[in-house]
Amino acid sequence: MNHTTLGFKDFQSLPYDIHSLILSFLSPEDIIAIRKTCKIIFDATLQRDLWMKAVTRMCEENTALPSSFPIPDMSLLELEYASLGVTRWKKLVIDAQNEGQGSLSAVRDISLGNDDIQSAQPYLVPGGRFLLTLTPGRFSIWDLYNIHEASGADRQPIAGFDSECGSFTAHPTPDGSGIIIITVTYHNFTVEDVDIREYYLDFTSVVGNCLVLLYGPLVKIWNFILMDERTIALIREREVRVWDFPQLSASRDAQEEFKKTPESGLSNVVPPRFVVGFPDDYSQDPDYGLGCGGLCDWYTGSRQPLMFDMWEASAGAEYFEFTRFHLDTQHPQGRLQITSESPAQLTLQSSDSRPSCAAYRACGDDAVVAWSDNESIHCHTGGLSSHSRTNSINTLLDIKNVASREFSLCPISGRLCYVNPDTHDVRVVDFFPLPPSKA
Structure with a gap:
């Protein structure tokens, strides 16, 4: 040859x-x-x-x-x-950390208008162009593509509807061309004649064509839920339980199912496929308070891995330590592995400033964790996979009293949206400069 x-x-x-x-x-x-x-x-x-x-x-x-x-x-x-969105974000956070301060400098800070918003839930759809906002009585969709070119009066939602919902979730359509928006109105459901608003809806997800709600006292025993198109994983303090996604019947009376509680008896109780404990080299001290966080629900059924972080406070509540896990549901008995590097140790501004973490975002080989601590909004960029070598903690914005449901970060677009507690408006902060053709 x-x-x-x-x-x-x-x-x-x-x-x-x-x-x-x-x-x-x-x-x-x-x-x-x-x-x-x-x-x-x-x-x-x-x-x-x-x-x-x-x-x-x-x-x-x-x-x-x-x-x-x-x-x-x-x-x-x-x-x-x-x-180059992923590369630009990594360079931005690493350069800022290497300079010693770690604070990111915004290149634009734009208000979407002052409607005297007392409370709002902003959600930046991954990609950074579309913003969903839930305010009392109103759900709105914004197109931020050329938001810097619009004057204040022209910055208006492209769509919206009146709604008394208290929570929502968003997912891409199966072909990726649109957004599925699920809103949940608490007072439409009761559990044993107790208004579900007393318990709050903890989790809403779309898997394929199925809507899954975990609600009220039935979810109180769980710390966190992960899902893909095949499995449901419920994370507890000492173990993770994994179920195959159940067959759902459209003929079942949903209202009657919602009314059932452990006391009245649950129908069709399905045992988990496997239960896996945390690795031997991971120890928790529940006396200092545990938390759990993972990727934004948008990534359900995507190519992103099933990963989550457990965090716990130090004895003096001076910092929180994060430990990242990867759940391998393909292993016959299940496998829970600590990733190669601990993602972060979060130093707190004061002993009573427990971090309020938003759901994580994917950025190449990294997950970006954003949180507030009553003084500032911060983020950590660190390994989503073993290929990543990024480990950077940065301050996004110095602003007090912003809760996790009042800000949203999209790292691949370098954009942060938040509700300003002083001016009561939704603001858009960009950390990436515009291309020269638009500057």
Whole structure:
């Protein structure tokens, strides 16, 4: 068999579409680096199709909503900027930490209008373009794509409806082209004639075509829930119990099921497929208070791993230690592993400033944890997988009295939305500069 070595001159002589195909297997950072080798490769990296594919791949890998980026209408420079969202976030947080302060500098801070909002729940859809806000009596959807170009009066929601719901969740449609929004109105359900508002709805999720609600006293014994399209994992202080996703019947009377409690008897009790304890090298001290957090519910059924953090306070409540776990549901008996590096140790401003953590966001090989401590909003960027070497703690914003349900962070777009407790408005903070064509 004859082996032919392809020389650099032979590579240069290949058609542009072959160059584009080869370059499409590279990361955006590698494409930027390789364009410096010669003019032919430089010209090949200027093909729109190459960067359109790079943005699409970035959305797939980070479970971002594809319509966050109007790809056909974006300039070449805008496509490059968008595809580098993960790299830009990591560089931003690492550079800030290396400079000694760790605080990120905002390049824009925009108000969406002062409606004297006393309480609101903002949610940035992964991708950073669409913002969902729930205020008393009103649910609104905002398009933030060119929000910097609009004047104050023109900053209006693109859609909305009157609603008395107290909670909501959002998920991508199966084809990724839209957003499924589930709102929950507490007073529509009662448990043994007790208004469910006394218990609060703890978890809402969409898996395939199934809506799952865990509510009231039936969920009080659990710390946290993880789900994918095949399993439900309930995390307790000493163990994790995993069920196969049950077969649901549309003929069952949902109202009657909601009224059943452990005292009156639950029908169709299903034992877990397996129960797995925490590793021997992990110890907890419940006297200091335990917490649990994991990826945002948006990532249910996505390529993101089933991971979660357990955190506990130190004896003097001076800091919280986080330990990250990966749950392997494919193992016959289940397997719970501590990731290679402890993700963070959060130093508290005062002994009574227990951190209020938002659900985590995926950013390449990292998970980004955002929390407030009554003094500031912070974030930690650290390993979602064994491939990551990032471990950075940063301050996003110095502002007091913002709860976890009052801010939302999308790292791949470098954007934070929060409710200002002083001016009672929803604000949009950008940490990424605009592409030169839009600046």
